[in-house]
Amino acid sequence: MNKAEALQLLDAMAHDQVYGCYSRQGLELVAWPRIKNRAQYVIFADLDNIHDLNAELGYAEVDRRVRNALKMRSSDITATGRWYSGDEIVWIISEGDPNGLVNRLQTALEKQGLSATFGIVKVTSTKLAVNVEQAIAKVQDAKKMGERGSVR
Secondary structure, eight states: OOHHHHHHHHHHHHEETTTTEEOHHHIIIIIHHHHTTTOOEEEEEEETTHHHHHHHHOHHHHHHHHHHHHTOOOTTEEEEEEOSSTTEEEEEESSSOHHHHHHHHHHHHHHTTOOEEEEEEEOOOSSHHHHHHHHHHHHHHHHHTTOTTOBO
């Protein structure tokens, strides 16, 4: 494999074509190394009732709605990517108010007929996965309490 082919493969792995953002590999291997020294917050969102929506509207329609919601641009957002599956999204921000950003993200999702449960954490580790796991724990706690669509 030559350098051009390797870069093309890395680019394909780094981007999620369905949602138009980074893939998990892209976040961890491409974005995070460039921004980890200035990253302040990690926001994790678990989209609510995505499986029911897929059954009701079809995967293509739900993917279109998520993709449209993720098109929201903000100077606060340093990187956006899919984490595990189609219903888990991560945002990394280097400046700004994470709660204000989440409010704007909720509005963008609502315009598409979607909602999410959010976890926000201050970056404490040089490893992205550690920060994301802390945010996931907040989302899981909210869902255990029946607080879908909430922010923790």
